[in-house]
Amino acid sequence: MIRFQCEHCAHKISVQDKHAGKRVKCRKCGSVGAVPAKSTIVDFHCESCGQKISVPQVHAGKKCKCPKCKSIVVVPARPEAPAKSVSTVRFTCSTCNQEIEELETSRGKLVECPHCGSYVPVPSEKMPAQKAEALVQPGKEDGVFEKRLEAPQQPEGETEAEETEPVAERKLPWIIDIFLYPGSKAGLTTLAIIVVIPLLIRIALRWLGEFSRQFPPLFVLFVVIAIVGFLVRILLYLYLYWYFCECIRDSAAGGLRAPETLANTPGLGDMLWQWLRILGCLLVFFAPMLIYYRHARQTDTVFWALLGYAVFFFPMGLLAVVMFDSLSGLSPILLIGSIFNTFLPYCAMVLVFVSASFLIVQERPNTRGSPVLAFIVYCVGIYLAMVAVHLLGWFYHRYEQELNWEV
Numbered sequence: 243m244i245r246f247q248c249e250h251c252a253h254k255i256s257v258q259d260k261h262a263g264k265r266v267k268c269r270k271c272g273s274v275g276a277v278p279a280k281s282t283i284v285d286f287h288c289e290s291c292g293q294k295i296s297v298p299q300v301h302a303g304k305k306c307k308c309p310k311c312k313s314i315v316v317v318p319a320r321p322e323a324p325a326k327s328v329s330t331v332r333f334t335c336s337t338c339n340q341e342i343e344e345l346e347t348s349r350g351k352l353v354e355c356p357h358c359g360s361y362v363p364v365p366s367e368k369m370p371a372q373k374a375e376a377l378v379q380p381g382k383e384d385g386v387f388e389k390r391l392e393a394p395q396q397p398e399g400e401t402e403a404e405e406t407e408p409v410a411e412r413k414l415p416w417i418i419d420i421f422l423y424p425g426s427k428a429g430l431t432t433l434a435i436i437v438v439i440p441l442l443i444r445i446a447l448r449w450l451g452e453f454s455r456q457f458p459p460l461f462v463l464f465v466v467i468a469i470v471g472f473l474v475r476i477l478l479y480l481y482l483y484w485y486f487c488e489c490i491r492d493s494a495a496g497g498l499r500a501p502e503t504l505a506n507t508p509g510l511g512d513m514l515w516q517w518l519r520i521l522g523c524l525l526v527f528f529a530p531m532l533i534y535y536r537h538a539r540q541t542d543t544v545f546w547a548l549l550g551y552a553v554f555f556f557p558m559g560l561l562a563v564v565m566f567d568s569l570s571g572l573s574p575i576l577l578i579g580s581i582f583n584t585f586l587p588y589c590a591m592v593l594v595f596v597s598a599s600f601l602i603v604q605e606r607p608n609t610r611g612s613p614v615l616a617f618i619v620y621c622v623g624i625y626l627a628m629v630a631v632h633l634l635g636w637f638y639h640r641y642e643q644e645l646n647w648e649v
Contacts, residue, residue: 243359245283247298249275254283254296256359265496274495285356286318292347294354333365419498423489423632424625429500433628436482437621443471480513482624486631487516490564493635494642500628523563526572527552554592555581561634565647576647583644584637591637595630602626 245256251271267274282299293310302319332343338358350366413419424433446467454460485503492501508516531548538545558581562571581588609616638645 243281243356244277244279245281245296246278247282252298267496274497284317284319286315287345287347288313288315290315292345294348331364333362335360335362337362420629420633420636423493423498424500424628426499426502428502428504429628431504432482432485432500433621433624436478436624437617439478440471440475441617443467443474447471477510477513480510480517481507483520484508484513484516486627487520487564489628489631490561490635490638493632494565494638496639497635500632519563519567519569520560522569523556523559523572527556527559553596557592557595557634558588561638562647565638580645580647583646584641587637587641591633594633598626598630 243256244259244262245254247254248268248271251268253268253270255266255268257266257277261277262279263277265274265276283296284299284302285294285296287294288308288311290313291308291311293308295306295308295315297306297317301317304317305314306317307313308315330343331346331349332341334340335342335355335358337360338355340355340357342353342355342357342362344353344364348364351364352361353364354361414422424430447464450460450464450467454464488501488503489497531545531552534548535541535545555577558577559572562573562576562580563569565571606619607615609619
């Protein structure tokens with residue numbers, strides 16, 4: 243078994259050796275990370291009471307307190323091997339039939355099999371049987387997970403992890419699969435919220451506007467709903483921009499479908515700051531072109547050069563701002579170096595974005611006088627925007643080592 247910590251929430255994860263090098267999703271926080279080649283959790287025993295302790299390998303050589311007897315112990319550099327002078331007991335795990343060796347002081351306690359992860363009792367002196375029956379099998383559901391936490395050898399502050407499954411791979415060609423990204427339950431729910439609520443507000447305002455002409459007191463209700471609807475639309479648009487950024491981060495971690503975020507919706511301040519960072523990114527790249535056009539009132543060579551600069555650098559700038567969660571991602575040295583390291587695939591991605599935008603603008607139907615058609619175009623636009631941010635996040639996932647951002 244390979245045991246390691248989630249980089250985001252410090253949840254301890256256990257997977258089989260065959261999954262080394264693959265990407266797995268943490269069942270506690272949902273983040274995706276790579277499985278190391280070997281365990282990064284150090285298991286050792288307290289010298290005073292024999293209590294089994296598990297800590298991350300980064301704490302090797304440091305002092306810690308035993309959760310059972312409160313003695314101060316030093317974390318070894320690597321998992322300890324029982325000394326020959328120390329009395330040990332050998333028995334066989336009933337799940338994997340592998341031999342287990344534990345300290346004599348562990349008799350009568352539950353221990354974790356280092357081979358399969360099952361919890362088995364160490365035979366007591368009155369129980370000479372060499373084959374111990376496993377009490378908990380690995381990889382079960384939440385009920386079994388709770389039993390694991392109740393095991394007497396479990397150190398305080400440590401959460402025993404369930405074995406996770408490798409992150410799903412694309413079953414369809416990527417050019418087709420990326421268009422299914424918003425098709426998850428979370429993605430469709432978010433899309434419905436963003437689209438349906440403003441539609442209902444608009445219908446209510448139109449209905450009240452008609453009736454207020456015949457019954458003037460309704461005009462007060464019309465004004466109240468208009469103000470509330472305006473504030474609700476602003477809140478929804480702030481959430482939409484924040485959700486786009488979450489889609490980029492989730493795709494950068496290997497996500498293939500739109501993530502579930504309704505339970506972790508941030509406050510108004512967080513969404514506002516996220517929108518301001520996106521706005522700042524837009525201004526850095528597109529403001530020079532707009533300022534020049536307003537001054538020159540013509541689309542000459544300088545205008546097209548400024549537009550080319552904005553279109554070429556904006557995707558990398560947006561990705562850096564979202565991943566660093568700061569405008570510091572707009573550092574020219576960082577952006578130029580990142581584009582240089584991924585030049586060909588980055589140019590291909592920009593070409594895809596430009597070609598798709600050109601086709602959408604050219605083939606967009608005339609929605610004047612047709613509210614239904616305008617509503618359909620609006621829905622399709624948000625859907626394609628989710629596909630675009632997924633492709634941007636997946637670019638980071640695919641070329642993370644070349645970018646070397648250490649996010």
